[in-house]
Amino acid sequence: MNTVITKLLESVLNPATQKSIVKENRLVGIKELENGSVEVKYNRDNIPTLVKRELEDSMCKVLSAICSPDKLIIVSVSSEQEEIHLAAEKSRNAKESNGPKPQANIKVGHGSIGNKVRVAGVKKLLAVASGKGGVGKSTFSVNFSLALKQLGYKVGILDADIYGPSIPMLLNKREEKPLAGANKKILPVSSYGLKFISFGLFSGENDPVIWRGPMLGGVINQFLFDVDWGDLDFLILDLPPGTGDVQLSMVQNSEVDGAIVISTPQDVALLDAKKGLYMFRKVNVPVVGMVENMSYFICDQCDKKHYIFGDGGVEIAAKELGVSFLGGVPFNKDLRVGSDKGTPYMADLGNEGSDVWNAYMEIAKKVK
Numbered sequence: 087m088n089t090v091i092t093k094l095l096e097s098v099l100n101p102a103t104q105k106s107i108v109k110e111n112r113l114v115g116i117k118e119l120e121n122g123s124v125e126v127k128y129n130r131d132n133i134p135t136l137v138k139r140e141l142e143d144s145m146c147k148v149l150s151a152i153c154s155p156d157k158l159i160i161v162s163v164s165s166e167q168e169e170i171h172l173a174a175e176k177s178r179n180a181k182e183s184n185g186p187k188p189q190a191n192i193k194v195g196h197g198s199i200g201n202k203v204r205v206a207g208v209k210k211l212l213a214v215a216s217g218k219g220g221v222g223k224s225t226f227s228v229n230f231s232l233a234l235k236q237l238g239y240k241v242g243i244l245d246a247d248i249y250g251p252s253i254p255m256l257l258n259k260r261e262e263k264p265l266a267g268a269n270k271k272i273l274p275v276s277s278y279g280l281k282f283i284s285f286g287l288f289s290g291e292n293d294p295v296i297w298r299g300p301m302l303g304g305v306i307n308q309f310l311f312d313v314d315w316g317d318l319d320f321l322i323l324d325l326p327p328g329t330g331d332v333q334l335s336m337v338q339n340s341e342v343d344g345a346i347v348i349s350t351p352q353d354v355a356l357l358d359a360k361k362g363l364y365m366f367r368k369v370n371v372p373v374v375g376m377v378e379n380m381s382y383f384i385c386d387q388c389d390k391k392h393y394i395f396g397d398g399g400v401e402i403a404a405k406e407l408g409v410s411f412l413g414g415v416p417f418n419k420d421l422r423v424g425s426d427k428g429t430p431y432m433a434d435l436g437n438e439g440s441d442v443w444n445a446y447m448e449i450a451k452k453v454k
């Protein structure tokens with residue numbers, strides 16, 4: 087694979103010099119990742135941003151012969167920036183010899199990684215993640231945001247799921263098209279008192295999302311930094327499932343203040359949740375805590391709690407892993423039906439005082 091890729095990339099010229107990037111020794115590494123993606127790392131020294139885009143486009147085009155574009159991740163590294171970091175490391179090492187190693191300064195596609203930037207006006211940026219799909223992250227993101235709003239906070243949601251954006255449906259704004267503000271920033275859409283942005287608002291729901299790996303970081307970067315979020319107490323980042331490179335690059339771009347890991351009580355999901363925790367530790371994002379979703383089911387007939395997937399699994403795991411347990415949200419039909427209809431459970435004041443309501447409010451109070 088590596089030789090084939092190198093061979094193909096020989097035909098890609100650095101637009102600035104008209105020399106092959108392989109001949110210029112810019113190829114730093116080629117790696118096949120566990121999820122079947124291919125990562126091509128190259129050195130971007132002295133290549134201006136606009137030229138860099140052109141160059142990456144050519145790389146994608148040439149490699150599309152052997153690799154599907156959505157499986158291709160192009161990473162650029164800069165020795166210049168690494169040097170800056172090494173210099174910083176040296177001066178720190180002079181003070182504390184065993185200090186942590188600084189992160190290398192790399193760029194994924196069109197979005198930068200390593201130089202963490204705060205989102206202007208946002209007090210706390212929290213990521214909602216899970217190792218496994220379908221455990222209820224998006225449902226949690228929406229209802230948890232509404233619980234924070236109940237507590238008087240200004241809240242926004244960034245739907246970072248490019249392949250399966252579900253926030254427009256959950257917030258009943260599937261047809262909405264975001265507008266551009268006076269300063270050319272994207273204006274978020276408002277619904278139930280929350281602001282949100284989602285890739286689903288820019289593409290038709292049935293459009294195939296053939297999205298290049300390198301572009302992913304760029305889109306999320308735009309959603310973080312080119313959206314006019316205004317002043318927010320919380321911006322909730324609803325991450326796509328998994329703990330792969332895509333998720334990593336998303337949390338590395340900006341200063342994420344904390345992560346909430348959602349899991350169902352089944353063992354398999356728990357194992358995946360552990361992977362989620364390790365991922366955040368790797369990128370130094372503090373884990374705020376774990377939430378157990380679909381904890382138990384309250385039967386209409388007998389009013390008892392039924393722990394279908396076992397009792398307290400996530401709480402035990404959280405203890406083992408040394409993170410807080412934020413609470414459990416019961417399995418509830420109205421929650422699911424409300425999600426499907428675009429009428430979130432926590433937006434309906436008629437639900438106040440129910441088990442589900444209280445569960446979300448308790449979690450929100452712990453996180454604030």
Ligand SMILES: Nc1ncnc2c1ncn2[C@@H]1O[C@H](COP(=O)(O)OP(=O)(O)OP(=O)(O)O)[C@@H](O)[C@H]1O
Pocket residue numbers: 216218219220221222223224225226247250252326327379380415416417418419421422423425426
């Ligand atoms: N506590 C709950 N009670 C009942 N149904 C729930 C609950 N939480 C989530 N669901 C339902 O489970 C399904 C999956 O939820 P959701 O889309 O939020 O998961 P997800 O983790 O975001 O999925 P993906 O990984 O695909 O992004 C939805 O139909 C949702 O309505």
Ligand SMILES: [Mg+2]
Pocket residue numbers: 223224225247252
């Ligand atoms: Mg989701």
